[in-house]
Amino acid sequence: MERVGVGGGLTSLIAQPGLAHHSQPWYGGAVIQRRETIFRRLLGVSDALALSLAIAIGALLFGGDTVAPGAIAAPLLLILIAKAMGLYDRDAHLLHKTTLDEVPRLLGLSTGAVLLIWLADGLVVAGEFDRPQAVVTWAVLFTGLIGLRALARFLALRSTPIERCLFVGDERSAEEFREKLATSHAVRAELVGWLPTSAEPTPEEEALLPDRVRNLIAQRDVHRVVLGPGPGTRESLLDAIRRIQGHQVRVSVLPDVSRVVNSSVELDRLNGITLLGLRRFDMTLSSRLIKRSFDIAGSALGLTLTAPLLAVTAIAIKLDTPGPVLFRQRRAGRHGEPFEMLKFRSMVDGADEQKEALRHLNEADGVFKIADDPRITRVGKVIRALHIDELPQLVNVLRGEMSLVGPRPLPLDEDRRIQGWHRRRLDLRPGITGPWQVLGSARIPVREMVKLDYQYVAHWSLWNDIRILLLTVGHVARRRGQ
Numbered sequence: 001m002e003r004v005g006v007g008g009g010l011t012s013l014i015a016q017p018g019l020a021h022h023s024q025p026w027y028g029g030a031v032i033q034r035r036e037t038i039f040r041r042l043l044g045v046s047d048a049l050a051l052s053l054a055i056a057i058g059a060l061l062f063g064g065d066t067v068a069p070g071a072i073a074a075p076l077l078l079i080l081i082a083k084a085m086g087l088y089d090r091d092a093h094l095l096h097k098t099t100l101d102e103v104p105r106l107l108g109l110s111t112g113a114v115l116l117i118w119l120a121d122g123l124v125v126a127g128e129f130d131r132p133q134a135v136v137t138w139a140v141l142f143t144g145l146i147g148l149r150a151l152a153r154f155l156a157l158r159s160t161p162i163e164r165c166l167f168v169g170d171e172r173s174a175e176e177f178r179e180k181l182a183t184s185h186a187v188r189a190e191l192v193g194w195l196p197t198s199a200e201p202t203p204e205e206e207a208l209l210p211d212r213v214r215n216l217i218a219q220r221d222v223h224r225v226v227l228g229p230g231p232g233t234r235e236s237l238l239d240a241i242r243r244i245q246g247h248q249v250r251v252s253v254l255p256d257v258s259r260v261v262n263s264s265v266e267l268d269r270l271n272g273i274t275l276l277g278l279r280r281f282d283m284t285l286s287s288r289l290i291k292r293s294f295d296i297a298g299s300a301l302g303l304t305l306t307a308p309l310l311a312v313t314a315i316a317i318k319l320d321t322p323g324p325v326l327f328r329q330r331r332a333g334r335h336g337e338p339f340e341m342l343k344f345r346s347m348v349d350g351a352d353e354q355k356e357a358l359r360h361l362n363e364a365d366g367v368f369k370i371a372d373d374p375r376i377t378r379v380g381k382v383i384r385a386l387h388i389d390e391l392p393q394l395v396n397v398l399r400g401e402m403s404l405v406g407p408r409p410l411p412l413d414e415d416r417r418i419q420g421w422h423r424r425r426l427d428l429r430p431g432i433t434g435p436w437q438v439l440g441s442a443r444i445p446v447r448e449m450v451k452l453d454y455q456y457v458a459h460w461s462l463w464n465d466i467r468i469l470l471l472t473v474g475h476v477a478r479r480r481g482q
Contacts, residue, residue: 032223032248035160039097040088042152047082048075050144051113055125058137065127074124078113085109091153093250095163095224096187099150100467106149110142163189166216168209169197169228173254177226193220197228217249224250283428283460290462291403298404299397306391313344313379313388320379323349326392332415334429339401341409342392346380347373387476393432405465406431407453418450425453428460433472 052075059065082088085105091097114137117124125133165181167174174194181189193216197209213225283291303310314325327345330338376384383389396402402409409430410418418425435452456464 031161031221032250035156035163035223036092038160039091039153039156042156043088043091043149044079044082046148046152047078047087047145050141050148051075051078053144054114054137054141055117057140058133059125059127059129062133062136065125065129065133068123068126070120070123071125074113074117077116078109081112082109093252095165095189095252096184097153097157098186099146099153100470102149103146103467104463106145107142110138110145113141114138157188160188163187164192164221164223165189165226166193166195166213166220166222166224167191167226167228168195168213169226169254171196173228177228177254189224192222222249224252226252226254228254287460291460291465292400294462294465295397295403299394302391302394303398306394309388310391313383313391316379317345317377317383321348321377330412331409331430332412332426333401333409334426336415336423336426338412339396341402342395344383344389344392346377346384346389347375348377390432397432401429403429403431405433405456405468407456408434408436408449422450422454425450425457428457433468435468438468438471438475 055067055071055074060067085108087102087105087109090102114134117137118129118134165177167177171194174191174196178191181187181191195209195212195216216222217225317325323345325345327343327347328340329343331341333339380389393402397404406428407425407430435456436449
């Protein structure tokens with residue numbers, strides 16, 4: 001920790017080893033502009049390529065038609081529509097640049113584009129653009145937009161400098177922000193400075209704060225200023241930061257209310273003021289029916305597709321070590337009701353009896369986790385690494401004891417430690433996966449896990465379930481966490 005005199009007092013700054021201090025003012029402005037240009041151009045190229053592939057596959061290969069002169073202008077028109085929808089400008093305001101959050105808008109973009117091709121009546125495709133061709137073109141365009149945009153963002157992140165952040169606010173918020181940056185695999189950013197603010201600043205301190213921020217932006221080549229709860233979010237400071245570098249420095253605000261309600265709010269603008277409308281916590285009957293129908297269809301399909309794998313795994317476990325194929329453990333279900341959760345046995349028979357003797361090796365906060373657990377069998381190491389041991393829980397889902405996506409099912413002894421409003425996480429059935437799984441269940445303490453579960457329940461939607469399932473597939477493919 002480095003202490004530097006600024007104005008009339010001492011200001012603490014988090015100093016990174018090897019941090020360069022440039023004397024040229026506003027050095028970071030060119031970096032910010034170049035990064036945003038690269039993102040926009042790569043996204044535009046990916047959208048144009050997606051439409052070209054869709055026309056080639058749907059109209060030419062599938063339908064045997066030829067391309068009309070209007071096909072040359074079609075990708076440009078798609079880019080203009082996407083620009084009007086804000087699909088190229090959104091990344092500039094975000095640290096976490098994700099394609100999955102755009103899927104609803106990409107669905108609308110692809111549907112509108114195919115509709116326009118059909119209405120063009122021969123201007124894009126020379127021939128009869130019939131219904132099967134339209135369906136194929138739409139499917140290729142929709143999947144192409146998602147896949148190529150994700151690839152474009154990956155390439156842009158790897159080809160641009162790490163985003164440098166300055167945090168203005170209290171120590172607890174700064175440390176929480178630093179930890180989130182360190183554990184997020186989808187964000188390339190680092191905290192290069194921290195400017196603490198007083199709980200009750202004097203008028204003189206408030207007046208000096210914008211100048212202090214401006215000086216640190218120049219000294220540390222800051223690309224983004226993150227304002228934490230407290231005095232750092234005053235309108236005067238926000239206005240001062242927006243004027244710096246000709247609007248080049250990006251600003252993010254971490255409001256104190258986010259710790260309680262997070263995404264479970266809707267912005268309500270009323271004649272110049274912004275209200276936060278809290279969403280109802282409980283799910284409506286129609287939402288519960290939709291979620292349960294999705295669970296039944298998903299678990300039935302999953303069991304059908306993985307039946308051969310389930311059989312091979314059961315035989316391997318039986319041949320490897322003595323004991324049952326399935327491990328059954330009582331977990332806390334919906335409203336705290338106990339149920340038997342099924343998993344393929346990955347440890348020696350009677351592993352639970354050895355738990356107390358190994359408790360001194362526990363590496364997690366609030367749950368029992370050992371990286372190299374001596375109780376794990378040879379087959380167990382393989383099925384854990386590939387998350388095959390979780391597949392029998394599809395039976396729990398089909399029986400109505402669990403959901404595909406939901407709060408983490410805790411053992412009864414660990415569940416008893418969860419108190420207060422955090423117990424509202426049990427208003428939904430526990431899930432095979434959830435937001436905790438995507439982040440890596442072994443990496444987050446139980447206090448953070450229950451917050452994630454609470455927030456998931458508070459703003460449930462079917463799309464959010466699908467999004468988490470897709471993120472889980474990527475998580476498993478990377479074999480991140482055990």
